[in-house]
Amino acid sequence: xxxxxxxxxxxxxxxxAQVLMVAALGLGIMFVAGHAQSSTLHDxxxxxxxxxxxxxx
Amino acid sequence: xxxxxxxxxxxxGFAAGLIAVLLHFAxxxxxxxxxxxxETGTLTHFGGGDAGQPAATDPDTVTTTTASHxxxxxxxxxxxxxEGHGHSTASDFQRNGLTALFMILVYxxxxxxxxxxxxxxxxxxxRIGPAEGLLWGIAGFAAVQLAPAMGxxxxxxxxxxxxxxxRQIWWWSTVLATGGGIALLAYSKQVWAFGLAGALxxxxxxxxxxxxxxxxxVAPPEVAAAFAxxxxxxxxxxxxxxxxxxxxxxxxxxxxx
Numbered sequence: 001x002x003x004x005x006x007x008x009x010x011x012x013x014x015x016x017a018q019v020l021m022v023a024a025l026g027l028g029i030m031f032v033a034g035h036a037q038s039s040t041l042h043d044x045x046x047x048x049x050x051x052x053x054x055x056x057x
Numbered sequence: 058x059x060x061x062x063x064x065x066x067x068x069x070g071f072a073a074g075l076i077a078v079l080l081h082f083a084x085x086x087x088x089x090x091x092x093x094x095x096e097t098g099t100l101t102h103f104g105g106g107d108a109g110q111p112a113a114t115d116p117d118t119v120t121t122t123t124a125s126h127x128x129x130x131x132x133x134x135x136x137x138x139x140e141g142h143g144h145s146t147a148s149d150f151q152r153n154g155l156t157a158l159f160m161i162l163v164y165x166x167x168x169x170x171x172x173x174x175x176x177x178x179x180x181x182x183x184r185i186g187p188a189e190g191l192l193w194g195i196a197g198f199a200a201v202q203l204a205p206a207m208g209x210x211x212x213x214x215x216x217x218x219x220x221x222x223x224r225q226i227w228w229w230s231t232v233l234a235t236g237g238g239i240a241l242l243a244y245s246k247q248v249w250a251f252g253l254a255g256a257l258x259x260x261x262x263x264x265x266x267x268x269x270x271x272x273x274x275v276a277p278p279e280v281a282a283a284f285a286x287x288x289x290x291x292x293x294x295x296x297x298x299x300x301x302x303x304x305x306x307x308x309x310x311x312x313x314x
Contacts (some may be wrong), residue, residue: 014061018062026066030166033159033166050212051086051204
């Protein structure tokens with residue numbers, strides 16, 4: 001019973017909201033790795049940004 | 058469902074990221090290193106000296122250039138440009154390690170967007186397996202790599218471009234519009250949606266990417282052309298693999314959901 005209750009609580013977030021959350025996470029990673037202009041990030045990801053066609057600098 | 062999306066994406070992103078790292082170091086990295094030698098002036102190209110560098114008409118220089126093109130570091134010991142490179146072995150290790158890390162990270166990011174799309178398609182009653190995943194991967198390549206490259210070609214280090222913010226806005230708009238357009242073509246049954254898809258696919262290129270007037274490249278056009286071709290070629294392979302692997306994990310985790 002406890003398990004069932006837990007599962008119900010977990011899936012209380014609508015499927016669409018879950019899709020949006022995961023997509024936002026993915027887009028966020030793309031932004032940080034590819035587009036954020038912090039110089040530490042830029043230097044670390046430099047070769048990847050060039051090699052994946054992100055606008056780099 | 059979140060767990061299913063995230064686990065499929067992490068496995069597929071990691072696997073595809075490893076393939077990306079392999080292909081990057083096999084095909085792309087040596088062109089980046091070569092172009093950096095032109096950027097810093099260690100090498101000069103007879104047609105491209107613009108940034109105050111003397112034009113190199115010395116045949117020896119040109120021969121060196123030709124010789125180092127297309128060859129990897131195995132040649133750098135004898136070629137005498139090991140020092141001029143400006144990288145010690147330790148920093149090379151760090152640089153390449155970070156490249157590998159970020160490559161896997163980027164493909165995991167793509168994979169999360171991909172599996173979110175899988176979930177959306179499944180909510181609409183479409184089954185996703187490896188074959189569908191393969192098509193999604195190729196569509197992802199078209200949206201994230203090919204369409205932006207039509208306006209903003211993959212750039213070697215040292216390339217002069219328009220304002221970075223303007224280019225990033227155009228890049229994101231192009232990726233979202235192209236992705237949306239392809240999704241409409243694939244999954245909508247309404248006639249008006251095909252028109253909208255066409256408009257979304259065309260709009261970024263009708264508007265046009267922000268570009269600067271004039272040409273400022275210091276690297277030979279052959280190097281830039283090879284770089285752009287290899288970036289797109291390797292990306293197609295990795296995206297196809299990413300979609301296929303993600304589709305496989307997505308289908309095999311269907312029962313657990």
